[in-house]
Amino acid sequence: DQQVKQNSPSLSVQEGRISILNCDYTNSMFDYFLWYKKYPAEGPTFLISISSIKDKNEDGRFTVFLNKSAKHLSLHIVPSQPGDSAVYFCAASGVSSNTGKLIFGQGTTLQVKP
Amino acid sequence: DVKVTQSSRYLVKRTGEKVFLECVQDMDHENMFWYRQDPGLGLRLIYFSYDVKMKEKGDIPEGYSVSREKKERFSLILESASTNQTSMYLCASSSTLGVNTEAFFGQGTRLTVV
Numbered sequence: 001d002q003q004v005k006q007n008s009p010s011l012s013v014q015e016g017r018i019s020i021l022n023c024d025y026t027n028s029m030f031d032y033f034l035w036y037k038k039y040p041a042e043g044p045t046f047l048i049s050i051s052s053i054k055d056k057n058e059d060g061r062f063t064v065f066l067n068k069s070a071k072h073l074s075l076h077i078v079p080s081q082p083g084d085s086a087v088y089f090c091a092a093s094g095v096s097s098n099t100g101k102l103i104f105g106q107g108t109t110l111q112v113k114p
Numbered sequence: 115d116v117k118v119t120q121s122s123r124y125l126v127k128r129t130g131e132k133v134f135l136e137c138v139q140d141m142d143h144e145n146m147f148w149y150r151q152d153p154g155l156g157l158r159l160i161y162f163s164y165d166v167k168m169k170e171k172g173d174i175p176e177g178y179s180v181s182r183e184k185k186e187r188f189s190l191i192l193e194s195a196s197t198n199q200t201s202m203y204l205c206a207s208s209s210t211l212g213v214n215t216e217a218f219f220g221q222g223t224r225l226t227v228v
Contacts, residue, residue, distance in 0.1 A: 009154070034216055043118070043204055043219030044157070089156060100145045100164075100208040101172075102217055104157035 003027045004092050006105035014113055019077040021108050023090030026071065030092040034102065035064060035075050038087045047088075048075070080112045117141070120205050120220040127227050133192040135223055137205030144210045146188035147217065148172075148180065151202040163188055164210070195227045 005024045013019045023033075031052035036044035050057040050064045050073065057064050063076045077084055090105040121136035139146065145164050149157040149172075159172030161180040169180050177199060181189045188207075192199055202224050206217040 004156075006156070036219075041123075041222065041224070043206075043221045045219070046216040049216060091157075100210065100215060100217060101147070101159065101162055102206075103159070104149070106154055106156040 001026075002106075003030075004090055004103050004105040006088075006090055006108050008108050009106070010109040010111070012111045012113065013080050015082055016079045019075075019080045019084065019110055019112065021075040021077075021088050021090075021110065023073050023075075023105055024071060025073075025092050027092070027094070027103075028071070029094045030103075032093050033064070033066060033073050034091045034093075035062075036089045036091060036104075037084075038089060038107070044089060077110075080110075082112050082114050085110055085112050118205055118207055118218050118220040120203075120223050122223050123221065125223060125225045127192075127195050127225065129196060129227055131192075131195045131227075133195050133225070133227075135190040135192075135203055135205075135225070137188045137190070137220055138186055139188075139205075139207040139218070140186065141207060141209070141218065142185065143207035143218075144185075145208045145217075146182065147206040147208075148178075148188065148190045149204045149206065150174070151204060151222075157204065160190065192225075197227050199225065200227045201225060 034049040035047040038044040087107045091102040118139045147162040148160045163182040179191045205220040208217040
């Protein structure tokens with residue numbers, strides 16, 4: 001049972017435009033959400049996170065939105081750059097678990113065309 | 115600069131061999147994790163450890179075991195390697211300090227079982 005889902009395997013956008021990556025979750029106990037970026041042959045690197053007490057978190061070109069009622073979050077990248085081309089993973093955890101265990105989605109491959 | 119180091123970037127092993135994947139972190143983190151990444155399946159948790167000598171099964175522990183004798187080191191063991199264990203293996207660590215913290219990943223080990 002996939003608790004975190006990224007239903008779009010891939011996304012292609014033009015440089016300078018907005019990229020929107022989506023993620024859905026099913027477990028209402030999740031209260032902390034993260035986005036990771038992964039280049040081929042490298043480990044994932046942390047990008048941005050959001051706690052369930054917020055509905056938006058912004059860091060430079062990256063903004064994450066959380067809609068708890070819909071159990072949905074999205075990552076917006078504005079403006080998109082060719083260097084943003086990578087696989088993006090959404091992850092979730094519950095604060096009740098102090099082990100920091102993260103549940104990941106399947107990933108979305110973003111291609112930003114020059 | 116925080117660091118999670120995996121002992122090998124690439125490994126080729128024969129079916130039936132016992133395989134050891136080593137991971138070391140220098141951040142004094144309590145939590146350590148082993149994931150595998152496969153296309154279309156995202157990152158799936160194999161095992162995790164929240165303290166020395168403590169371990170818990172993740173979502174796909176079959177065919178694997180782990181060892182954590184020292185806080186900084188977490189080893190993944192494939193008892194008898196099989197071709198369906200060909201994958202990218204990712205080690206991660208995180209701290210229990212603070213309410214929400216991200217996990218830091220190593221560079222990954224691409225394991226091929228022939």
